[in-house]
Each structure stands twice: as structure tokens, then as C-alpha cells.
Amino acid sequence: MKKLKGAYPGTGLTLALLLCFSPCAVSDGLPDLGDVSQAALTPLQERQIGQQSMMQIRAGKQYLDDAEINDYLNQLGAKLVENSPEPSLDFEFFAVDDYSVNAFALPGGFIGVNAGLLLITQSESELASVLSHEISHVTQHHLARMIEGQRGDSLISMAAIAIAILAARTSPQAAEATIASVQAGNIQKQLNFTRANEEEADRIGLQLLQKSGFNTHAMPEFLERLQKATRLLDSNAPNYMRTHPITSDRIAEIENRIHNQPYRLIPDSLDFQLVRTKLIAAQKTAPDAIAYFSDALGTQNYGNPIAQRYGLVSALLRDNQIQRAAQELTILRKQAKTNPMSKNSPMIETLAGQVLRATKNYTEALAFYRTAVQNFPQHRALIYDYTDLLLQDNQAEIAVKLLTEQLTRHPSDTTLYDLQARAYAMQGKTLEQHQAQAYSYAWQGDLHAAIEQLELAKQAGGSFYQLSTIESDLRELREMLDAHGKK
Secondary structure, three states, rough: OOOOOOOOOOOOOOOOOOOOOOOOOOOOOOOOOOOOHHOOHHHHHHHHHHHHHHHHHHHHHOOOOHHHHHHHHHHHHHHHHHHOOOOOOOEEEEEOOOOOOOOEEOOEEEEEEEHHHHHHHHHHHHHHHHHHHHHHHHHOOHHHHHHHHHHHHHHHHHHHHOOOOOOOHHHHHHHHHHHHHHHOOOOOHHOOOOOHHHHHHHHHHHHHHHHHHOOHHHHHHHHHHHHHHHHHHOOOOOHHHHHHHOOOOHHHHHHHHHHOOOOOOOOOOOHHHHHHHHHHHHHOOHHHHHHHHHHHHHHHOOOOHHHHHHHHHHHHHHHHOOHHHHHHHHHHHHHHHHHOOOOOHHHHHHHHHHHHHOOOHHHHHHHHHHHHHOOOOOOOOHHHHHHHHHOOOHHHHHHHHHHHHHHHHOOOOOOHHHHHHHHOOOOOOOOHHHHHHHHHHHHHOEEEEEHHHHHHHHHHOOOOOHHHHHHHHHOOOHHHHHHHHOO
């Protein structure tokens, strides 16, 4: 199996970017997991197909590149995965920049959630019910079964088929060209999960909800609401209804399973409210967002006042009303301190740092970020802002060290690579600069740009080990590009 095996300078990582580029040789002794899907795909191959599919999603600009939203989804998802049949499986949850209502799973544990679905869920338990259903499709290897007939293809072709299945399940017309391009003319019969698949995902998803401490009644409530919306919208049904056909029998089966379970009012986390607030604000212009959140705070008839003031501060910052943003932030932080659920919110701290930076008081801002990053060392949005500020202050060495630590946790984070490229440029390390930029482009699916950056890195000269690494990475990327051309 081939991987982009160059250890990234300064990280000690192996950038396991991808994949088998020609029809993959199946290793001797496939694991016997009691699952017919494994006769075609190993768990590792499923993961690799998912990685390739993610590259296509990023290249198509569908990926919502917001670290706070994606980190929240991963925290919520991890809580559910812990109670799944495969708790050691490596999942990645991500948001999609699409305000239609949908969620989907890809092979290997990649689960996408549309912005529209995040907004339509009325509680965190409802969102968790959707994630638990998608997790169950992955742990039961339903997706592997859907593409197992393509066993003879390369993993890149199989990843394209996975994307075709995803597209066709959402919009069959939009997927026709994709299906044709991967020569999957017989794929139509594989486009939908079977009724048994959906029922199994519901059953196991309910178990995950219950074991994870969420309200199991949220699942049928969410499905019933979508079903009613379908009747009102006629043919304009939410995408989630197309990809996961919801029938009265299916809802009745779920309700029957939870009939004897108590109805638990589980309070939403503040992060759930803040993430939804970010998405609401993103749909509006800054003046409209200011008016919206001001009105919500004034009437106090609905919503979370801490989340609403968070939205107001963010909108004021976007509108360059720095003084008023600072005033509202003071109120926000006082409100947060009196609420046990919000006094240690990294999202509020990130917003506070952004307001402080807008005041141009860089000395105070650096001190603030230094403390904030110590308190929330895994909150990537804080890391982004802090390292950007460090670079503005010509502290490239500290920035490189911090970014290197973060890349061990998030080896596919393109923003971290972009920042690292800037830091290396400031240090005059041309080879490392272009190599970091190459990895950023590669993870975004822009293979041509990645190759160009590695060629520039090679021209900069370096040690025998560094140049060998670059040659190896170039070979892998060219093989990948060639395989894409032949799929």
C-alpha cells in the first residue's frame, strides 16, 4: 500500500495522505469480522476510499472550513462513537457549506453534516440522533456493501463511485455525469440503502443515543417534523428525506422501541447554541445580523441570550463597530461567568481575542492569547489567531513550534499548513515553506499546485534526506494524478 510517506520537516509526522493508486493488492489474510462486506474491502481500504472522497469534497469547495463548527461536530460525534460497536474506529465529522437539510456518511468514518441540518435541529439530542444514525451506517459497513461490486477497481475509482452514490442519493440528475465518468453504469441499483439498512441504523443509533445520555425521543420527533415538512413542500422535500426515506412504518418502529424509555429533557450545550448562532449570522449581512440579534435580545422571548449576544458581538465586529463590540463583549463575558455551562467557553474566548486584536493593542492581545491557548490548547480557532498574531509580531520561531504541535493532532488541517508556510518564509526556509504549501494544496485536492510547490522546494536545495522526501512525495502525487486521469 502506498502512502505519501515524506516525514514533514519539523513535525516528525508521516503524512499518510493516500492511497493505492492502481488496483490495490489485497493483503494476505483478510480479517474475518463476520461481515460479508469485508470480503471486498478491508477497514483500511474503507478509510482510504473515504480520504480520497474527502479530497474531492474539498476540491469542490463543499467543505465548510470553520474549525469551531467542525471541532464541535467531532466532540459530539466522539461522545457517540465511544458507545458504538466499533469505538476504536477513527471517525471524522465535518460541516458542508450547504443550507439544504442533509447529512451523509462516507466509507471509513467520514460523516458530513449540512449547515441546513444544523439549523433545523431544535435540540442537541436531535442533532445527536442524526449523527448516531450515520455512525451506525459506517460501523455496520453498509457503504462498503454498496460498492463491494467494484472490487477490481482502484481505490481512487472506488472513491469516485462513493461520491457518485452520495450525489445520486441527493440529486440523481446532478449525479449522471459523475456516474458516467467513473463508468458505473450499473450503479443505479446501489444508490439507496435498503430498508433493512435504515432500520438497522435506527436501532443501533437509538442504542448510541441512550448510552451517550441523550434523549432517545428526539429521533422520532425530528423524523416526524421532516415528514410533515415533506407534505407541505410537495416535491421540494428536504434532501435528508431523499437520502434517508422516512416512512410512517419506520417512525412507528422507532417509537415502539423507545415506548418504555422515559422522556429526558437534556439541556443543550452552549457550543450547540453558539455553532447555530454562527451559521445564522453567516446567512446575513453584518447590518442585518446586528438587527436580528439586537431584536432577539430586546424581546427575550426565544433563544439563548448568551448565544444571541455572541452573535451580536460577532456581527458588530464584522461591521467594524469595534467600540460597541467591545462593550457588548464585556456584557457577554459577565453573563458567561454567571452561567456554569458557559464560563469556560473557548468560542467566547476566541471572539474576545478577535475583538482585542481589532483594537490594535497587540501587546495586550499577545498576552491574552498566550493564556487562552494554555487554557484551551486544542481549540484550533484560537491557534489560528494566535499564530497569525505571532507572525505579525515577527515571532516565527514560536509560531512554528506551536503549529508543529497542532499538526500532530490535525495532520490534514490546511490552515495550519498555510500558517506554517508563512512562518517558514519569515525564517528564510524556502524548502520548508514550499513543502508546507504543497501539503496544504494536496489535502485540498489540488494536486497540480502541490506538485508545483514541491518542485520549487526541490530547487531550493536541502539535505539528502529532505530532497529524498520531496522526490518520494512528488512520485506519489504524480501517480495519484495519473490515476485520477484514468479513473
